[in-house]
């Protein structure tokens with residue numbers, strides 16, 4: 018065991034050391050070699066050292082280099098050193114984080130992280146947090162709490178009686194709502210198409226002046242950080258309107274929530290702490306390993322009622338916070354360990370530095386691309402940049418060639434009718450040199466496409 022783990026650590030360290038020197042995406046040959054991992058179902062055991070060597074030899078070259086500083090696709094973070102190391106130790110611990118009795122350390126670290134996150138993000142200190150797999154599940158969990166609370170007000174117990182014949186719930190979303198919110202609504206029986214959609218402005222912000230009349234049967238889903246532009250819905254105005262009407266506000270703050278750690282950026286979130294529930298991503302901008310998200314609900318009882326299981330004689334209950342009563346899962350890995358390591362290793366100032374650096378780097382991308390004659394389509398308020406390289410066809414070709422070139426990786430999107438390339442700067446490891454090297458490749462490729 019000891020030798021095997023030492024071998025795994027050596028291989029992992031070599032992978033990290035070498036990854037900067039290879040293309041961000043694997044070559045077609047290395048992807049084709051993956052078949053060497055397959056074959057018929059093994060009838061008998063294999064030597065763990067041999068299979069680890071095979072996994073490294075064949076698997077490592079077929080990875081996408083998201084853990085280093087030149088991957089700008091989707092919204093993808095890397096893994097902070099302290100979190101990766103904590104993840105390895107936690108792997109050895111193999112803790113089930115469901116119940117306090119199964120893992121006192123996992124439960125204790127979740128308690129701590131809950132307190133730290135609420136303080137860091139300026140959310141109400143008596144709120145409850147659930148440690149889930151991703152923002153999609155955080156949206157699901159926050160909206161489950163909303164559904165439960167709204168129906169409880171009219172005397173309906175949705176956990177016991179379901180939605181059959183239940184009083185109607187209205188759901189309001191912005192035109193630029195993230196698909197994960199719609200997926201969560203569909204899983205909750207609230208439907209993706211039954212929503213009332215509020216128009217957005219040119220940056221994708223929900224227009225508060227176009228909100229319908231709100232009431233206490235309404236859930237308003239707002240967004241902090243548009244996946245394309247990084248823009249924030251006007252939380253202050255929307256939360257004030259919702260509060261006066263008794264409506265519930267849920268915030269999809271996947272990556273935008275982290276703006277709260279920077280006094281420069283925090284004004285973008287003004288008023289967001291008056292909402293009722295928040296979905297926050299940790300595997301993106303907090304740079305912890307997958308899979309990690311947090312749901313926060315202002316009144317703990319709403320989250321607990323929505324997600325706790327019924328009783329069973331062999332399962333423990335206690336007066337302390339029982340982690341599994343705040344998540345859709347029961348048994349799960351102890352992802353609070355890596356969150357604790359990330360926050361403890363960076364501290365408030367380190368987190369602020371990382372978030373502000375990534376935002377400055379996004380502005381650097383935008384400045385360099387504009388200076389080279391290309392069109393930046395959004396106001397770069399956070400870490401997202403949208404750029405057009407000319408006609409839709411030219412932009413598609415530039416994106417394809419950037420992806421094939423391997424210096425960096427960016428994906429495409431359609432923004433208000435314009436074909437664009439998305440640049441998302443979300444990795445702790447991104448240096449200004451990474452940005453300069455990547456933007457030089459983008460400009461070289463875009464100029465050659467333009468000239469062709």
Ligand SMILES: Cc1ncc(COP(=O)(O)O)c(C=O)c1O
Nearest residue numbers: 092151152153195197244269271
């Ligand atoms: C605004 C927003 N919400 C939700 C999500 C979904 O996040 P996850 O993949 O962690 O479920 C994303 C992903 O980029 C996002 O940008």
